[in-house]
Amino acid sequence: MLEPMGAFFDSRLRDYEEHQMTCIESAPEFYSFTADCLPAEPGAHILDLGCGTGLELDFYFRRNPSAKITGIDLAPGMLGELQKKFPEKELDLILGSYFDVPFGTAVFDGAVSVESLHHFTREEKIPLYARLREALKEGGYFILTDYFALSEEEEKSRRQELLRLREMQGLAEDVFYHYDTPLTVEHEAEALRAAGFTAVEILDRWGATAALKAEK
Numbered sequence: 001m002l003e004p005m006g007a008f009f010d011s012r013l014r015d016y017e018e019h020q021m022t023c024i025e026s027a028p029e030f031y032s033f034t035a036d037c038l039p040a041e042p043g044a045h046i047l048d049l050g051c052g053t054g055l056e057l058d059f060y061f062r063r064n065p066s067a068k069i070t071g072i073d074l075a076p077g078m079l080g081e082l083q084k085k086f087p088e089k090e091l092d093l094i095l096g097s098y099f100d101v102p103f104g105t106a107v108f109d110g111a112v113s114v115e116s117l118h119h120f121t122r123e124e125k126i127p128l129y130a131r132l133r134e135a136l137k138e139g140g141y142f143i144l145t146d147y148f149a150l151s152e153e154e155e156k157s158r159r160q161e162l163l164r165l166r167e168m169q170g171l172a173e174d175v176f177y178h179y180d181t182p183l184t185v186e187h188e189a190e191a192l193r194a195a196g197f198t199a200v201e202i203l204d205r206w207g208a209t210a211a212l213k214a215e216k
């Protein structure tokens, strides 16, 4: 049975961080790598899409303790855990979908998303990425670390399976349900370029995970 996105993560909250760090290939490496790619200037303002409990922020705050974070997530329990972990940090946590929450214009020095955007289509992502680009200051950039399909066949078959399951369960079209539908890394880079990002680069790969940098 598919579960609504926020409820899926909140119901697994107790073991969430241990699961991420031990069950995903090279997770300690890619979280640390992602944090090291983010702006190092003191007080840098970073937007985190699908921040969850903030595993990437554990690493980032070690490198940039005075960073200011705006985090958006659908799961109230995950956000509550993040707030508890960092009571002394400047966190602006927004409960909602990053497809709906306004980001503003030229607000952020950088943006990051880890293991969240593999649930959505290219068509959903292009307008999101265009708003994200608009929200970055001149010289700002987006680091996307996520899990990607290893072939176009995998990308297509997972999307078809999601549609089949949604139809079978009679699910509402406007609610996000948890099911992994990663794009290939090439299609992800195309979506970022189609949204107006000028330079899109694959920085590193760890099995099915890759880190991309998209410059405003």
Ligand SMILES: C[S@@+](CC[C@H](N)C(=O)[O-])C[C@H]1O[C@@H](n2cnc3c(N)ncnc32)[C@H](O)[C@@H]1O
Pocket (backbone or CB within 6 Å): 005, 006, 009, 020, 049, 050, 051, 052, 053, 054, 055, 056, 072, 073, 074, 075, 078, 096, 097, 098, 099, 113, 114, 115, 116, 119, 176
């Ligand atoms: C696997 S967790 C990753 C959390 C964190 N970035 C990390 O790597 O530990 C995915 C997160 O994305 C959030 N998420 C999924 N779709 C979202 C959306 N449309 N808007 C906001 N958050 C979303 C989920 O609620 C969940 O907390």
